[in-house]
Amino acid sequence: MDSQKRPRGRPKSAFKESSAGTMQSLDRALGVLTTVARLERVALSDLAREVDIPTATTHRILMTLQKHGFVTIDEERQEWMVGIEAYRTGASFLRRNNILEIGRPILRRLMQDSGETANLAVPDGSEVVFVGQVETQNPIRAFFPPGARTPMYASGTGKAILAALSTESLSRALGATDLIAFTENTHLPGSGLHEDLAETRARGWSYDHQERYEGMSCIGAAIFNDRAEPCAGISVSGPTVRFSRGRAPELGTLVSSAAQEITQLSGGQLPKG
Numbered sequence: 001m002d003s004q005k006r007p008r009g010r011p012k013s014a015f016k017e018s019s020a021g022t023m024q025s026l027d028r029a030l031g032v033l034t035t036v037a038r039l040e041r042v043a044l045s046d047l048a049r050e051v052d053i054p055t056a057t058t059h060r061i062l063m064t065l066q067k068h069g070f071v072t073i074d075e076e077r078q079e080w081m082v083g084i085e086a087y088r089t090g091a092s093f094l095r096r097n098n099i100l101e102i103g104r105p106i107l108r109r110l111m112q113d114s115g116e117t118a119n120l121a122v123p124d125g126s127e128v129v130f131v132g133q134v135e136t137q138n139p140i141r142a143f144f145p146p147g148a149r150t151p152m153y154a155s156g157t158g159k160a161i162l163a164a165l166s167t168e169s170l171s172r173a174l175g176a177t178d179l180i181a182f183t184e185n186t187h188l189p190g191s192g193l194h195e196d197l198a199e200t201r202a203r204g205w206s207y208d209h210q211e212r213y214e215g216m217s218c219i220g221a222a223i224f225n226d227r228a229e230p231c232a233g234i235s236v237s238g239p240t241v242r243f244s245r246g247r248a249p250e251l252g253t254l255v256s257s258a259a260q261e262i263t264q265l266s267g268g269q270l271p272k273g
Contacts, residue, residue, distance in 0.1 A: 028053060032061045036071055037086065037147070041079040090147070099223060099232050100132050102265045107134045107234070110258045114251055116236040116243075117142045118258075119218075121157040124149070126177035128158040128233065142216055142237035153193060154182050156208035156218030157233035160259075163200035164222040164230040164271065170197075185210045205252035210240055217243035219251045221259035228269040234259050 028051075035051050036042060042050070048058040062080055065071040069085030103120045110118040111134040119142075120132035130144040144150075152158030152173060162170055179188050187193040200206040208218040220235035236251055243251070263270060 028057070029061045029065060032058060033065055033070055033082070033086065036080050037082045038149075041074070041077075041081050043079055047080060099262060099266050103132060103223075103232075103234065103262050104134075106258050106261055107132055110134075110234070110236060110254060111136055114236045114254050116238040116251070119144060119157065119235045119237060120232065121155075121235070122232045123152065123158075123161050123230070126173050127151055128155055128161065136238065138238070138242075140239050142218070142239075144237075150212060151177055151180075153177075153179065153188070154186050154208070154212040156206050156220035156237065157235040158220075159197060159200055159206035159208060160220040160222040160233050160235070161230040163197040163206065164224070182212050183210055183214050187211060203252065204256040207245075207248050207252070208237075209243070209245075215240055219243065219248060219255050221252075221256040223259050223266070224263045224268040224270055226267050226269055228271045231268070232262075234262065 031051050032047065032053070035047060039047070039050070044059055044062070045055060047062075048055040051058065053061070062071055062073075066073065066083070069083045070089075071080050071086070072083040073080050099122075100120060107118040107120055115136055115138065117136045118134045119130055121128040121130045123129075127149045130148045130150075131146060133144060133146070135141055135143065150158065152162050162173060165173060174189060174193075180186075181188060187196045196206075205219055205221045208220070210217055212218075216237065217240040218235050218237035220233050222230040223232040223234060225231040234255060236255055260270060262268075
């Protein structure tokens, strides 16, 4: 009896793969998970519409994610939310990111010295994600929940990071997002953004004057890695009435000093010149 020839190479995966080499089912599941996280609470039909996946498929993905603890459902309102396992996964990132660990006491001191809420954020594509905060005790104050995102160009921390990028990286970051004027003060390419970034680069801190939210302002500075590349940012934020142009240099000095301290303590290098 002739033995059958075994096919050479790896057996084909049971999962369908896209032409880009990614696993389509996993790609969809991660898209659903990140969308649930962004929306915080969402009904199945709205989620399916948002991710552009059939409702039945979206529901199967949610059930799989729920089985592993990455999402949960509010049975009474029939709304999906991120689960505890998503938190554990994110916490693992925060534990390995020594900038956050090193930055905590510096954030606290920055809040005390400035009297304003101090924030730590990391870049993710064309956005910054807030990963740490120490709130001021002032009754009127800024608050960004952990994981909150905002476009770089309309954020004090984000503008500080953009200003430290190379020309090529800056163009790539700005080209990867829809540029929207959130307020009449938002700087966009062709209407003051590049001039603002040049000024930020020269003085070492950024000034977000009601560019994302009316009545709120922010001053930020970039934190650098061991290759002198911007890898995070620190800022103070609060009501515009306490962020006058006259006070901005004082706050800018505090923020840039805090950024330099975190850079040095985490083994980073400040850019030359």
